[in-house]
Amino acid sequence: MIQESDIVHILSDHSGQFVSGESLANLLGCSRAAVWKKIRHLREKGYPIEAVTNKGYRYMDTHEAIEYRVNTILSGQGDAFFKVKYFDRVDSTNAVCRELGREGAQEGLVVGALVQQQGRGRRGNDWLSDHADGLWFSILVRPETNAENLGLLSLVMSLSVHDAFDAVGYTGSAIKWPNDIVSLQTGRKICGILSEASFEDQRLSFAVIGCGINVSQKAFPDSIESKATSLFLEGVTHVTKELLLIDILAAFKKRYDEFLRAPSEMLCDYRSLCVTLGREVRVEGALPIIGKAYDIDTLGRLIVRDANSQVHVLSAGDVSVRGIMGYTDVR
Numbered sequence: 572m573i574q575e576s577d578i579v580h581i582l583s584d585h586s587g588q589f590v591s592g593e594s595l596a597n598l599l600g601c602s603r604a605a606v607w608k609k610i611r612h613l614r615e616k617g618y619p620i621e622a623v624t625n626k627g628y629r630y631m632d633t634h635e636a637i638e639y640r641v642n643t644i645l646s647g648q649g650d651a652f653f654k655v656k657y658f659d660r661v662d663s664t665n666a667v668c669r670e671l672g673r674e675g676a677q678e679g680l681v682v683g684a685l686v687q688q689q690g691r692g693r694r695g696n697d698w699l700s701d702h703a704d705g706l707w708f709s710i711l712v713r714p715e716t717n718a719e720n721l722g723l724l725s726l727v728m729s730l731s732v733h734d735a736f737d738a739v740g741y742t743g744s745a746i747k748w749p750n751d752i753v754s755l756q757t758g759r760k761i762c763g764i765l766s767e768a769s770f771e772d773q774r775l776s777f778a779v780i781g782c783g784i785n786v787s788q789k790a791f792p793d794s795i796e797s798k799a800t801s802l803f804l805e806g807v808t809h810v811t812k813e814l815l816l817i818d819i820l821a822a823f824k825k826r827y828d829e830f831l832r833a834p835s836e837m838l839c840d841y842r843s844l845c846v847t848l849g850r851e852v853r854v855e856g857a858l859p860i861i862g863k864a865y866d867i868d869t870l871g872r873l874i875v876r877d878a879n880s881q882v883h884v885l886s887a888g889d890v891s892v893r894g895i896m897g898y899t900d901v902r
């Protein structure tokens with residue numbers, strides 16, 4: 572008995588290309604008529620499969636398709652935590668996720684979009700995402716935790732992205748404090764994370780953790796060309812946004828559960844992946860500080876010692892840290 576999800580997998584693996592009815596029938600060990608019957612049913616459900624005589628079937632990479640596939644695969648894996656909503660275009664997935672959070676959406680909501688018209692970066696910067704070459708998404712969580720542990724949530728996401736990169740075979744990335752994922756080879760940024768929290772009567776109501784990953788860009792505008800890179804440019808050409816999202820969500824669930832049990836337990840992994848440690852850094856602020864980054868404390872803050880041996884404890888939201896030896900910061 573052939574499964575509709577098998578057809579979906581095969582077609583999405585060939586996303587954008589036609590696969591003939593005969594090839595599908597051979598791969599699935601059934602007749603072409605049986606393939607057509609299943610495809611008709613998928614199309615009736617709104618599944619975006621194009622059928623062209625003498626060419627075969629083609630999967631269109633629309634937001635509905637991504638949403639359907641990710642939710643189907645997650646529930647097939649027995650995952651009941653995440654519920655993905657994928658939009659064609661939004662201003663910012665963080666903004667939509669916040670809005671849904673305010674309306675009472677459950678934790679585990681994931682809001683993704685093909686295009687963001689006003690993607691937001693840290694410290695009030697823009698995040699270039701007005702095209703579909705990246706994975707732009709936000710996760711809603713409602714942890715019962717102290718407000719002071721909130722900074723660690725972004726670290727949960729950066730570790731999860733790093734885990735997922737490993738899972739798809741890309742082992743050349745590292746974390747730049749607080750939560751940029753950069754290429755070890757070039758120091759350029761592949762992924763940025765923006766977390767926002769909402770409080771009610773001094774208590775955390777929910778947090779939104781937004782993540783932007785450059786997936787298939789082949790070039791960047793001049794303004795960020797020297798600082799940004801994509802998985803494609805780093806040689807990772809086989810990965811699709813949805814498979815990456817599934818791997819990130821799987822890793823996130825594990826890391827988030829660990830965070831709930833013991834918030835600072837992840838720091839051992841984090842320290843070993845954080846390339847900022849041990850380096851000279853320049854901290855931008857009212858009074859710039861130059862010093863050596865030598866530790867991450869239990870709240871995820873960076874500890875820097877300057878030339879006068881004065882110790883500075885830096886929170887992610889407060890400052891921008893630039894490495895001195897050709898190490899980059901992208902916004």
Ligand code: BTN
Nearest residue numbers: 663665691692693763764781783
């Ligand atoms: C940074 O400045 O490094 C953080 C960038 C975060 C970008 C992501 S893309 C998805 C989510 N929605 C947004 O508007 N921003 C985050």
